């Protein structure tokens with residue numbers, strides 16, 4: 209048996225950053241290399257994502273247990289992959305997809321499948337004695353971190369209607385300096401909120417989640433004040449990025465901004481974003497419209513796509529078919545890559561490649577429910593995406609990824625590159 213043959217696969221139920229169950233997979237190769245992978249979980253999930261299997265049995269973890277997914281790993285996947293070569297990621301992932309047999313991984317669960325796919329990549333990298341980012345590719349570009357310092361929508365209880373207000377440190381010379389900028393602005397924002405008598409508790413992704421906001425525009429003002437207070441130039445040193453997560457606002461053809469007691473159609477939402485991009489240094493808007501509002505997306509892209517990055521998250525769900533439709537219909541100009549939306553490493557790579565062929569940028573992304581697993585940090589560098597979104601400057605499940613990226617930057621030494629503004633699609 210070769211050293212990279214899979215010897216054993218075990219799965220466990222663990223907790224994520226929200227205290228809800230998720231899957232961990234421990235994989236061992238014949239040569240002794242071992243790896244663990246932990247699966248993330250979203251709150252504002254898209255309708256077209258691969259299926260996350262939950263037990264749904266009444267009282268236990270309020271129905272959110274993942275023992276079925278754990279059992280699927282141990283009883284169905286483990287016997288099928290045992291003896292297979294972990295360094296052939298494509299074949300392993302193809303086998304996982306075949307074992308499941310459904311178009312959306314509903315049988316075994318994308319959480320079961322992804323745990324094995326990620327653990328396989330990590331174990332094969334360990335066996336080859338190379339760090340994961342190097343094992344995955346030749347990239348030496350550190351990603352621009354999109355840091356979600358103000359949490360709203362489904363990631364908070366009484367904050368903005370829009371889900372994410374992010375810092376984009378485009379003017380930093382290195383990744384480590386981008387993180388320092390983010391941290392200093394994050395703490396300045398705390399002071400700004402405190403001075404206004406607003407609360408400074410944080411939401412699911414570690415950004416502030418103040419109640420009492422009057423409008424969805426107010427966070428932009430607060431953040432600009434914080435950037436200046438920290439001694440940086442808004443726009444030049446640090447720009448802004450948004451994820452309104454508009455699918456969550458959408459019903460019956462209209463987008464409801466509850467905090468402002470009004471609802472807008474896709475054209476009016478586009479006008480609102482156009483207005484904001486004139487007044488604020490916004491470089492990227494993700495899910496500005498809903499997951500199936502293709503006509504709205506076309507209009508949004510025609511209107512703003514030449515000036516700023518428009519990222520499809522729920523719209524594309526890391527799915528090549530939906531990405532190809534978006535390319536054909538000229539919707540968005542960038543893709544959010546979430547490994548658990550699609551369920552395997554190979555399909556995530558395919559999504560990045562499909563976008564790249566059409567000039568679409570990719571942003572590697574965490575989920576709002578995360579763990580201490582740092583695989584996405586290595587993916588961002590190895591797969592050369594130039595951008596990552598992995599939360600605010602607090603909560604260790606977010607910081608773990610930033611710390612890992614700073615470690616990678618040091619390892620790369622003089623080969624490391626930080627792209628700044630050039631990373632963004634337009």
Ligand code: 2PG
Pocket residue numbers: 249250251252253254371372413451453521573574575576577
């Ligand atoms: C998003 C994500 C991550 P969730 O909408 O982009 O920030 O949220 O994981 O809840 O889908």
Ligand code: MG
Pocket residue numbers: 451453494495521522544
């Ligand atoms: Mg999103």
